[in-house]
Amino acid sequence: MKERIIKSALNLFWRYGIRSVTMDDIARDLGISKRTIYQHYSDKEAILALVIQEEIRTQKCEMEKLEELAENPIEEAMYATVQMQETLADMNPTLLYDLKKYYPNAWELFQTYKHEYIIKNMRENLLKGIEMGLYRPDIDVEVLSLLRVEQIVLAFDPTVYPAKKFNIMHVQTQFLGHFLRGILSEKGFEYYNTIKDKPATELNIHEKCQNNT
Numbered sequence: 001m002k003e004r005i006i007k008s009a010l011n012l013f014w015r016y017g018i019r020s021v022t023m024d025d026i027a028r029d030l031g032i033s034k035r036t037i038y039q040h041y042s043d044k045e046a047i048l049a050l051v052i053q054e055e056i057r058t059q060k061c062e063m064e065k066l067e068e069l070a071e072n073p074i075e076e077a078m079y080a081t082v083q084m085q086e087t088l089a090d091m092n093p094t095l096l097y098d099l100k101k102y103y104p105n106a107w108e109l110f111q112t113y114k115h116e117y118i119i120k121n122m123r124e125n126l127l128k129g130i131e132m133g134l135y136r137p138d139i140d141v142e143v144l145s146l147l148r149v150e151q152i153v154l155a156f157d158p159t160v161y162p163a164k165k166f167n168i169m170h171v172q173t174q175f176l177g178h179f180l181r182g183i184l185s186e187k188g189f190e191y192y193n194t195i196k197d198k199p200a201t202e203l204n205i206h207e208k209c210q211n212n213t
Helices: 002-016 023-030 034-040 044-069 073-088 095-102 104-131 141-154 168-183 186-195
Strands: none
Touching: 002 023, 002 034, 002 044, 023 034, 044 073, 044 104, 073 104, 073 168, 073 186, 095 104, 104 141, 141 168, 168 186
16 A cells, blocks of 8 residues: 555656645545555655655666666767656656755755765766767866756756746757757767767666656
């Protein structure tokens, strides 16, 4: 039952945002009483914390698959955007904003993941790209690894990019192109131009890393 509750909550949060989903909604989705949910979880925030932990586990798996499948750091960055597109297809654009504004404990889980894993992964990508001659050797890895991660988060902020006016995936794609063009060496730019318009639909990474709940 605990696993069913977490799976239901994840799907509802993803589709409608966190704030608009109630314990009644989760109970209705599962066809059980709200009392049954409270037998396992004290409140929505307790459920949310586990949902975030499960999503972090899934995202880590997907990033590991990206590293295995990509031939170089440029491909890894571009495939990450393809994977993000699959992930965002059914996601309510307010989810991350809700998390930041109204659920500080769950947001702290995301922040820890961002600083201990995502930024570290980006830093390694930049260092590898420099070593392979694909990125400029004079870039500041510490500055730009933080910049890239904050770009990704910024696209989810509806006060900056409201969903009625901007498509999140289009914003993310624009950010990536702008970022890569700023760090690519001549060699990297030549390679980037050979693959930037090629579809990467053969990479079904998100499906390989579905959670087990």
